[in-house]
Amino acid sequence: MKQAAENAPLKELDDWDDFVAARYRQGKSEEEFRNYKADANPTVTEFYRQNHAGQTLDFVLRKKAEYCGLNRGKKGIWEMAEYLNTLVDDSDPDTDLTQTEHLLQTAEAIRKDGHPRWFILAGFLHDLGKVLCLYGEPQWAVVGDTFPVGCGYSDQIVFPEFFAANSDSAIPEYRTEYGIYEPNCGLDKVHLSFGHDEYVYQVTRRYVPEQAQYMLRYHSFYPAHRHGAYRHLMNAHDERMFEWVRKFNPYDLYSKGRERPKTQEILPYYQDLVSEFFPDKIDW
Numbered sequence: 001m002k003q004a005a006e007n008a009p010l011k012e013l014d015d016w017d018d019f020v021a022a023r024y025r026q027g028k029s030e031e032e033f034r035n036y037k038a039d040a041n042p043t044v045t046e047f048y049r050q051n052h053a054g055q056t057l058d059f060v061l062r063k064k065a066e067y068c069g070l071n072r073g074k075k076g077i078w079e080m081a082e083y084l085n086t087l088v089d090d091s092d093p094d095t096d097l098t099q100t101e102h103l104l105q106t107a108e109a110i111r112k113d114g115h116p117r118w119f120i121l122a123g124f125l126h127d128l129g130k131v132l133c134l135y136g137e138p139q140w141a142v143v144g145d146t147f148p149v150g151c152g153y154s155d156q157i158v159f160p161e162f163f164a165a166n167s168d169s170a171i172p173e174y175r176t177e178y179g180i181y182e183p184n185c186g187l188d189k190v191h192l193s194f195g196h197d198e199y200v201y202q203v204t205r206r207y208v209p210e211q212a213q214y215m216l217r218y219h220s221f222y223p224a225h226r227h228g229a230y231r232h233l234m235n236a237h238d239e240r241m242f243e244w245v246r247k248f249n250p251y252d253l254y255s256k257g258r259e260r261p262k263t264q265e266i267l268p269y270y271q272d273l274v275s276e277f278f279p280d281k282i283d284w
């Protein structure tokens, strides 16, 4: 699906994922990490400019009201995975993995390490929320590292200079450390920038264990799970659950370079797995 160019600076939605993977390339020194701009091509930079300018508290609340009531109809998990595959952008179908292949690759890497079935399932589900792009949302409201809105921005967020263009930056109440939140209020009470993480969490939360809910909801919250930022908003339960978010992250980051999953061979396993946790159709 083609989007208006101004809403889609990335050639493919996965260019953001690739940038994050390059940023956290295994064995990279802290100094190399700080030079993340070297890994960002102009389209990625433009993407962050739009993301940091557009993700205001008001925008997030509007998007949550629009999508988190799950009133876009009933569909099965597989039906949605196939729908997500129609998101092809300008990618080369011969070399690039489909969205479902990325999900299977992540899940397979988790399975090979002997993790429980719900963990494997989280790998298979984690990016289904990218269908927001097919609903017509701009790339900057679908992907991107997530961060709390309505309070001061951590200096651990990439491209912090772009927050100057966010209209929340002019609201003094939103610029303090805690902003509109209470100390250690717990992340469930904190609004993160809107994207595929929140949406897939809302869709699947009734069906998967809490550890998986955290993995899905916070897998792009790099400032917190990679850099330890925003602990002043987290409670003790979040801290414990973030162990799982951190366990999940390498599979998202590093499963991409692996060989193409043998979809036909492994499909029966995943059909079983999905029907163990989900009814035929769920609300989206």
Ligand SMILES: [Fe+2]
Pocket (backbone or CB within 6 Å): 126, 127, 196, 219, 220
């Ligand atoms: Fe993701």
Ligand SMILES: [Fe+2]
Pocket (backbone or CB within 6 Å): 017, 126, 127, 252
């Ligand atoms: Fe992913």
